[in-house]
Amino acid sequence: MTAKHDWDREVVQKVVEEHQCKPGALLPVLHGVQDALGYIPEDAVTVIAGGLNLSRAEVHGVISFYHFFRTSPPARHMVQVCRAEACQSMKANDLVSHIKNRLGLDFHEIDESGTFGLEPVYCLGNCSCAPAIMIDRDEIYGRMTEEKFDSLVMRIKGDGNEH
Ligand code: FES
Incomplete structure (x- = not known):
């Protein structure tokens, strides 16, 4: 790297x-x-x-x-979960709980290996496909479910030889 x-x-x-x-x-x-x-x-x-x-x-x-500025290195994969209204109405709270458990992180945290970080965002412009998340600040995933999130995590870990 x-x-x-x-x-x-x-x-x-x-x-x-x-x-x-x-x-x-x-x-x-x-x-x-x-x-x-x-x-x-x-x-x-x-x-x-x-x-x-x-x-x-x-x-x-x-x-x-400005919260935008970081004073520590970013995670290799940043998971951003939409917390705005349309996503909230589509059970985003349950999804957030699952994501936090799956990654072992709360919002604004990065795991010890620096692989995953978790942040809230407020509308990804993908409200018609709520609940939505974004990974690595460029890929938006709509109609996210716990199962879909788990397979994304597995894929990322597999692709990058992350452990
Ligand atoms: S409210 Fe979640 S994408 Fe718009």
Whole structure:
């Protein structure tokens, strides 16, 4: 696997240099670093603060204000379960309980091996096929059932030699 999750000073410096002369550079820099590394490592905050002439506290303040920003490496497979109304009305609560049990995770957690993470989302635009989930932020699955979810997990584990 590439060093996607590793702290990479050069990548962060490059992102900072691309934006540092623009007003309001902090948010584009944070997005750029997260896009490049998958998260914003603690040590990157020093580089970002230095490059943008901000304090570390200012950078931390923005990172913690926006839940979108991650400060730890993401799971290899992120499972997002819709918690909005149309899915709720199609027994999404039962599905959520099953998914939590199956993965051994609560929302906003990642398993110890870093294989699966679990997050709530609020409408995937797939309401007519509720309940819906998304995996790896690009594949939406509708009319999800406990059985279908279990086979997806088995397939992912099989494909990636995950254990
Ligand atoms: S409410 Fe779940 S996809 Fe829209």
